[in-house]
Amino acid sequence: MNIHQHMDQPLLNVQDLVVEFPARGRTGTLKAVDGVSLSVGPNEIVGLVGESGCGKTTTGNAIVGLVPVAFGSIDFAGKRIDLRTAAEMRQFRRDVQVVFQDPMGSLNPRLPVGDAILEPLFVHRIHLGLTSRELRRIRAMELMGLVGLAPDFFQRYPHELSGGQRQRVGIARALAVRPRLLIADEPVSALDVSIQVQILNLLKDLSLELSFACLFIAHDLAVVRYMCDRTLVMYLGEIVEEARSDVLFRNPSHPYTRALLSAVPDVDKGLASRHGKSERIILRGEVPSRLDPVPGCPFAPRCPQAVERCRTEKPEAVSLGDGHMARCHFSA
Amino acid sequence: MNIQHPTSNSLPFQHPPRRSVLLDVQGLTVGFRNGRDDVIVVRDVSFRIREGETIALVGESGCGKSVTALSLARLLPEPPAFYPAGVVIFRGREVLQMSPAEMRVIRGGQIAYVFQDPGTALNPVLRIGFQLKEAIRAHRSRADARQEAIRLLSLVGLPDAEACMRAYPYELSGGMQQRVVIAIALACQPKLLVADEPTTALDVTIQAQILDLLKVLQAELGMAVLLITHNLGLVADVAHRVHVMYAGSLVESGDVEQVLAAPSHPYTKGLLDTVPRLEAQEGRMQGIEGAVPSPRELPPGCPFAPRCPQVEAQCRKTMPRMVASGKGHIVRCFCPLSEVT
Numbered sequence: 258m259n260i261h262q263h264m265d266q267p268l269l270n271v272q273d274l275v276v277e278f279p280a281r282g283r284t285g286t287l288k289a290v291d292g293v294s295l296s297v298g299p300n301e302i303v304g305l306v307g308e309s310g311c312g313k314t315t316t317g318n319a320i321v322g323l324v325p326v327a328f329g330s331i332d333f334a335g336k337r338i339d340l341r342t343a344a345e346m347r348q349f350r351r352d353v354q355v356v357f358q359d360p361m362g363s364l365n366p367r368l369p370v371g372d373a374i375l376e377p378l379f380v381h382r383i384h385l386g387l388t389s390r391e392l393r394r395i396r397a398m399e400l401m402g403l404v405g406l407a408p409d410f411f412q413r414y415p416h417e418l419s420g421g422q423r424q425r426v427g428i429a430r431a432l433a434v435r436p437r438l439l440i441a442d443e444p445v446s447a448l449d450v451s452i453q454v455q456i457l458n459l460l461k462d463l464s465l466e467l468s469f470a471c472l473f474i475a476h477d478l479a480v481v482r483y484m485c486d487r488t489l490v491m492y493l494g495e496i497v498e499e500a501r502s503d504v505l506f507r508n509p510s511h512p513y514t515r516a517l518l519s520a521v522p523d524v525d526k527g528l529a530s531r532h533g534k535s536e537r538i539i540l541r542g543e544v545p546s547r548l549d550p551v552p553g554c555p556f557a558p559r560c561p562q563a564v565e566r567c568r569t570e571k572p573e574a575v576s577l578g579d580g581h582m583a584r585c586h587f588s589a
Numbered sequence: 590m591n592i593q594h595p596t597s598n599s600l601p602f603q604h605p606p607r608r609s610v611l612l613d614v615q616g617l618t619v620g621f622r623n624g625r626d627d628v629i630v631v632r633d634v635s636f637r638i639r640e641g642e643t644i645a646l647v648g649e650s651g652c653g654k655s656v657t658a659l660s661l662a663r664l665l666p667e668p669p670a671f672y673p674a675g676v677v678i679f680r681g682r683e684v685l686q687m688s689p690a691e692m693r694v695i696r697g698g699q700i701a702y703v704f705q706d707p708g709t710a711l712n713p714v715l716r717i718g719f720q721l722k723e724a725i726r727a728h729r730s731r732a733d734a735r736q737e738a739i740r741l742l743s744l745v746g747l748p749d750a751e752a753c754m755r756a757y758p759y760e761l762s763g764g765m766q767q768r769v770v771i772a773i774a775l776a777c778q779p780k781l782l783v784a785d786e787p788t789t790a791l792d793v794t795i796q797a798q799i800l801d802l803l804k805v806l807q808a809e810l811g812m813a814v815l816l817i818t819h820n821l822g823l824v825a826d827v828a829h830r831v832h833v834m835y836a837g838s839l840v841e842s843g844d845v846e847q848v849l850a851a852p853s854h855p856y857t858k859g860l861l862d863t864v865p866r867l868e869a870q871e872g873r874m875q876g877i878e879g880a881v882p883s884p885r886e887l888p889p890g891c892p893f894a895p896r897c898p899q900v901e902a903q904c905r906k907t908m909p910r911m912v913a914s915g916k917g918h919i920v921r922c923f924c925p926l927s928e929v930t
Contacts, residue, residue, distance in 0.1 A: 308794065479866060517793060524822050525867070527822055527827075544792075
C-alpha cells in the first residue's frame with residue numbers, strides 16, 4: 258500500500274545493523290542481529306516476524322538504543338541518528354516509542370494509571386502547553402479516551418486492571434509524547450484472543466488517526482497478516498524474506514517462510530485438511546545455536562530442499578520485483 | 590516401534606473408530622473454598638471421551654478448562670477444591686469417590702498429563718533419566734526401567750537417547766523438554782492423555798513437530814487425548830469433537846467440523862471471528878466487546894449475556910439449558926444461530 262511512498266522517503270531506515278553479545282563461557286561473540294536492513298515509511302505498519310531467539314526483539318531494542326549497536330546505521334526522518342549524542346538521543350527517543358509484550362512488567366506497580374500515562378511527559382520535559390495540574394489531567398483523560406479506558410481508571414493501579422486494560426495503558430503512555438514511530442513488541446501475545454482483536458483494531462485506528470508509523474514485532478503470522486502493510490521474516494538474526502503482506506502470504510518464496518506459514522494452526526486449513534491429505538511441512542530438528550554459525554545459509558540444516566551449495570555458500574538477497582526480496586539460492 | 594518423522598508431509602487427519610466410552614463426565618461442578626467464601630468455577634460440565642478419540646476443550650483464560658482437566662484425576666488439592674455435584678466415571682468407576690490408594694493407580698498410570706510449560710513440569714536438579722525412570726517405576730516393573738526409558742526417549746523422537754538420559758532439563762531446548770514430558774506421560778501407557786496447552790510455550794515450527802508426534806503416538810498406542818487449548822486452529826487440526834467453555838460452563842459441544850464451520854452459540858461465533866486467519870480476509874475483524882466475568886460476579890442468567898450481540902430479556906434472567914442443534918451437536922442458548930449463517 259505504502260510501498261512506493263516509503264521508497265521516496267522512509268521515516269526509519271536501518272542499514273546493516275549488527276548486534277553482538279559476549280558469548281557466555283566462551284571467547285568470541287554471538288551475533289544476535291546479523292546485518293539487518295529495514296525501512297518503515299511514514300504511516301506504514303511493517304511486521305517483523307520470526308520464532309523465539311531469531312533476533313526480532315533485539316532488532317527493535319537496538320533501534321531505540323536499549324542494546325548497543327556493533328555496526329550499521331540508523332536514519333530517522335532523513336537524519337543519521339548517532340546513539341552517542343545525548344541531545345539527539347532525547348529527541349529520537351521521544352519520536353520513537355515502544356509498547357512491550359507484558360504490560361504488567363512494563364508498568365510501575367506503584368504508579369496509578371493517570372500518573373503512568375503522564376510520566377513520559379515529565380521524562381522528556383515537555384509541557385505541550387500543560388502548565389497546570391488540571392491541564393495535565395485533561396490530557397491524561399484525553400489519552401485514556403483514545404485507548405478506550407473509562408475516566409475512573411485514572412486513580413487505579415496496574416494490579417487492578419485486566420491484561421487488555423494494562424496494554425491500553427501501555428499504548429496511551431507511548432502515545433503521550435506524540436511519537437512518529439511506534440515499536441510494538443508482541444503487544445498482544447499475552448492477551449486472550451477476544452481481547453487481542455480489540456487491541457489490534459485500536460492500534461490500527463490510532464495509527465491512522467494520529468498518523469504514526471509502526472514496526473510491529475510478533476511471532477503470530479496471522480496477526481501480522483492482519484496488521485501489516487509489509488512483512489519481514491527473520492531467521493537466526495537475518496531477514497530471509499521481505500514483501501508486501503498480501504504477496505508474502507499468498508506467494509512466499511523462502512523455504513523457511515513456507516514452512517512457517519504451513520506450521521501455523523489455522524481454522525480454515527485445519528478443516529480443509531480433514532477432507533484430504535495434510536499439506537503441512539514439518540521441519541526436522543531445532544533452531545541451531547548461534548554460537549556455532551554454519552558457513553552457508555543459516556536455514557540449510559533444517560531446509561527440506563537444501564543442496565550442497567546451501568551448506569557452503571551464503572545466499573545473497575534476491576529481488577523478485579515490487580519490493581519482494583528473498584535470501585535463497587532458489588528464489589530467483 | 591519405529592517412529593519416523595515425516596519430513597515433508599504430516600500424518601493425514603484420522604477419523605476415530607467408534608469405540609466404547611472411556612470417560613464419562615456428568616454434571617461436574619468444581620468449587621474452591623476460601624474461608625467462608627465458596628467460589629464455583631466449573632458448573633454442570635458434561636462430556637464423554639471414547640477410546641482412541643481426541644477431544645478438545647476450548648475457551649479463554651479463566652473459563653475453567655484447566656480446572657475441569659485437573660479434576661478428572663483429582664489433581665486439585667482438596668481442600669480448597671471441592672466437588673458439590675457431578676460424577677466422573679473412568680472405565681466404569683467413579684473417580685470422585687475413590688480412596689487415595691485407588692487414585693494413585695489412576696494418576697499417571699491410566700490418566701497422564703502434559704502441561705503447558707515443560708520447564709516447570711521437569712525437576713531442574715534431576716537428570717532426565719532419573720525423572721523418566723521414576724515414572725516407570727511408580728507403575729511398572731523396576732527391573733528394566735532404564736531400557737524402557739531409552740525406548741521412550743527414542744519413541745518421542747529425541748535423537749541421542751543415551752545422552753539425553755544424562756542431561757539436565759536446562760541443557761535441552763523447550764521443544765526437547767516437551768518431548769521428555771510427553772515421554773514421561775507415556776511411560777505407563779495411559780488410556781487417556783490430558784494435554785493442557787501442550788504447545789503454547791513453543792515456537793510454531795516446533796509446535797507442528799510436537800502435534801505431529803502426538804498424532805503418530807496416538808495412532809500407534811490407541812490412547813484417547815483430551816486437548817485443552819485456546820487455539821481454534823489447533824482444534825481444527827487434531828480434534829474429533831470440541832467442547833467450548835465460557836465462564837465455567839460448556840456452551841457448545843459437537844463434531845469439530847459442525848462447530849467450527851457452523852457455530853450455534855454466539856460466543857463460539859465471536860471466538861471464531863476474533864481469530865486472525867492466514868487466508869486473506871479483507872476488512873475489519875470484530876472483537877467480542879467487554880471481558881469474561883469473574884466467577885464471583887457471574888450475571889444471574891446466561892454468563893455470556895452481557896457481551897452477547899443478540900441478547901434477549903430472558904437471557905439476563907435464566908440460565909439456558911443445553912439443547913440439540915444438530916446430530917451430536919448441542920448448544921446452551923435460547924436463540925442459537927441457524928446453520929445457514
